[in-house]
Amino acid sequence: MNHNTKTNVMAHIDLNNEFPGIRGPMGFRPETARPLNELAELLLRDDNNTLSRGDRELIGTYVSYLNDCFFCQNVHGALAGHYMQCNLDQMNAIKKDPSGAPISEKMKSLLSIAGSVQKGGKHVTTGQIDAARQVGATDREIHDTVLIAAAFCMFNRYVDGLGTWAPQDMNYYVERAPRRAEEGYLDFDLAK
Amino acid sequence: MAHINVPEGVPGIRSLVMFRPETGKPLYDLAQVLLRGTSPLSEAERELIAAYVSHRNACGFCRDSHAAAARCLYGEDAGTVDAVLNDMERSGVSDKLKSLLNIAGKVQILGKEVSPEDVEKAREQGATDREIHDAVLIAATFSMFNRYVDGLASWTPEDPETYAAMGKRMAEKGYVAPKPE
Numbered sequence: 001m002n003h004n005t006k007t008n009v010m011a012h013i014d015l016n017n018e019f020p021g022i023r024g025p026m027g028f029r030p031e032t033a034r035p036l037n038e039l040a041e042l043l044l045r046d047d048n049n050t051l052s053r054g055d056r057e058l059i060g061t062y063v064s065y066l067n068d069c070f071f072c073q074n075v076h077g078a079l080a081g082h083y084m085q086c087n088l089d090q091m092n093a094i095k096k097d098p099s100g101a102p103i104s105e106k107m108k109s110l111l112s113i114a115g116s117v118q119k120g121g122k123h124v125t126t127g128q129i130d131a132a133r134q135v136g137a138t139d140r141e142i143h144d145t146v147l148i149a150a151a152f153c154m155f156n157r158y159v160d161g162l163g164t165w166a167p168q169d170m171n172y173y174v175e176r177a178p179r180r181a182e183e184g185y186l187d188f189d190l191a192k
Numbered sequence: 193m194a195h196i197n198v199p200e201g202v203p204g205i206r207s208l209v210m211f212r213p214e215t216g217k218p219l220y221d222l223a224q225v226l227l228r229g230t231s232p233l234s235e236a237e238r239e240l241i242a243a244y245v246s247h248r249n250a251c252g253f254c255r256d257s258h259a260a261a262a263r264c265l266y267g268e269d270a271g272t273v274d275a276v277l278n279d280m281e282r283s284g285v286s287d288k289l290k291s292l293l294n295i296a297g298k299v300q301i302l303g304k305e306v307s308p309e310d311v312e313k314a315r316e317q318g319a320t321d322r323e324i325h326d327a328v329l330i331a332a333t334f335s336m337f338n339r340y341v342d343g344l345a346s347w348t349p350e351d352p353e354t355y356a357a358m359g360k361r362m363a364e365k366g367y368v369a370p371k372p373e
């Protein structure tokens with residue numbers, strides 16, 4: 001089966017293209033796609049950051065999982081897996097139980113904060129912030145964690161709120177991840 | 193006090209953007225293109241959607257600043273803003289705008305809450321694909337801004353006059369990122 005085949009229902013609006021997930025509305029409205037992609041690039045891929053690309057993609061994946069956004073959790077899960085060198089089963093295990101996963105105590109504390117942001121900004125407690133600091137998280141790392149989690153609460157809603165389609169074959173996501181890691185989120189071809 | 197060491201006495205998202213100007217730029221660019229760029233929805237309607245979503249997320253800073261901007265833009269119909277925040281369904285806005293606010297309210301809960309029926313209802317009231325798109329993206333974007341502002345416990349002023357001045361600036365000058373300290 002060609003895993004690019006569009007099998008799902010139509011999006012809620014006519015996007016004038018058949019790109020999956022967020023690429024559909026990005027093709028529909030390039031003016032807003034630009035700052036969205038710039039934000040993704042800076043938050044997830046810019047190397048001027050003490051959190052690794054894998055750490056940041058994992059935060060995006062976890063929030064997308066909590067928001068039950070199939071497209072985002074698989075795109076970013078594949079990228080996190082690519083950077084962290086773990087397979088689909090290992091990534092699924094981390095999403096389901098980050099506190100029991102073989103990741104650093106600092107990442108566990110940051111994922112806990114991200115999980116609270118997913119529920120609502122006011123769910124983040126000073127206790128969570130203190131706990132993150134105690135295991136070495138800096139203000140900048142806490143900032144980026146909160147903004148990545150908040151940004152995925154946007155991306156997930158954009159993707160699902162317009163009823164975009166998503167490839168169901170997991171290989172689609174895994175196979176594309178190395179190229180997205182290489183090319184980044186700016187100036188990529190929406191059709192590829 | 194904010195959860196991280198942001199500049200003192202600077203409210204809401206402005207303090208966060210001064211802390212991290214690199215990410216601030218695309219955030220302000222997004223607000224500008226969404227709320228001030230070309231759209232079949234008026235600037236007042238778009239600010240109202242932003243205030244409505246922020247209200248539902250109980251984000252006082254975003255609600256009060258965007259409500260103030262919407263009041264400025266609605267001019268003599270400024271009362272529309274408070275009517276919608278009090279009870280959207282009973283407010284005097286058009287059925288089309290109600291159907292778009294309904295979609296925005298669903299997006300605020302979660303993307304998947306938007307049903308084909310919600311979209312169909314908007315179409316019956318004359319909403320275009322572009323208007324539905326903009327309503328969804330504004331609602332999604334404020335689901336981010338609200339979490340950013342409250343997730344880091346940035347300062348929320350309480351004086352209504354502060355928001356009136358902020359709203360006037362937003363209505364007249366749009367979204368320009370503050371300079372880092």
